[in-house]
Amino acid sequence: LFIIAQMAYHDAEENLCNEQVSMFLGNNFLITIQEEPDYDVFLSVRERLRSGRGMSRKSKADYLAYALLDSIIDNYYPVLEKIGADIDSLEDLLLQRPTRDMVQTLHEQKRNLTHVRRLVWPMRDVINSMLHDNSVFVANTTKVYLRDCYDHVVQLMDLVESYREVSSGLMELYHSSVGLRTNEVMRVLTVITSVFIPLTFIVGVYGMNFAPHTEQGKPLPMNMPELYQPYGYIILMGLMIAIAIVQLYIFRRMKWL
Structure with missing residues (x-):
């Protein structure tokens, strides 16, 4: 059974990165292939294997494949939490003093959310396929855990859509804030112009x-x-x-x- 999953994480510079993880699952083996060897999200799985905790060393290869997929899916939560925290901070700044730099940052966060959505969406199909295909490589006892992964993927999709709606609302908030500031400036300029109209008339007449x-x-x-x-x-x-x-x-x- 050949499985492809997309792993997402933030690097040292807080940039959103993704990496493809390929898995070859057989009866008694699991081969994983990563693109970058320097970083992954499998530290908890490695620690459980080394310490003998959990069922990773007692179960077959399909359970290990589930554990790796579960680790990949769980790591999307801190990625989305950081994006959500950045969006919340942008909301506070937009209410105080909106600037063009904030709009650029907001566009970047929306682009990150779209990117995460493209990564998470195929994961749902992968888990669903493993759940419903009559494969000899995935035992029924492991499918119970895969259902939990499927639920998490659905939750991630809901989170992504929620953050996308919030970011769209923040863009409307920016335009509203800019419009209000423009109206304030125009009101002051209109008052100044109204004050000087009769004065200019008097000076023009006597000029x-x-x-x-x-x-x-x-x-x-x-x-x-x-x-x-x-x-x-x-x-x-x-x-x-x-x-x-x-x-x-x-x-x-x-x-x-």
């Missing part, structure tokens, strides 16, 4: 510089006699300041500030 009389001294009606008003500059500045204060007070009462 036209229509003289109140001709060079010969002949009066010109309706031609800005205020240009020669004593203290006109101070009065005009005071008027503009008063207009700005009144506008800010109105905006404050309307809760726009």
Whole structure:
């Protein structure tokens, strides 16, 4: 019986890695082939074999194959726990101050979840095949334990889908947070613009510089006699300041500030 399983783990740099494990199962032998010899998830199995604990040394090769598959499947839990912890931390940061770097990190976590899903999905078919095929290499007593592996794979699929939904919700949360911040900025800019509109109008009107009389001294009606008003500059500045204060007070009462 030829079995292919995908092993997932985080390396020393916290990067998600996967590795294919191939198994040749016979009546009295089990041959496993790994791609990388430096790291695997079979330390607990080795310790049970060396210490004689459990049923690994008392059972046949099919039970050892189950033990290796169970170790591979169980190691997906800490992988998903780390991804879930990273997503939770991103959620707290997104609520406080969302940035583009967080979006990139969120995309990486979604990509990791998709990658884990592609690894876990075939494991379900492998375990299901070993459970229901009438193979002479897998005893009925071992199939009882394989059912536990199948349940764990189903739980892993549920976890992956849950985290995928959470990550999608966080992306919506980011867009909502950015939209709220944009609205806050636009509201402040709108208030500032509204304050300066009447001030700009007044300054523009008095910037036209229509003289109140001709060079010969002949009066010109309706031609800005205020240009020669004593203290006109101070009065005009005071008027503009008063207009700005009144506008800010109105905006404050309307809760726009």
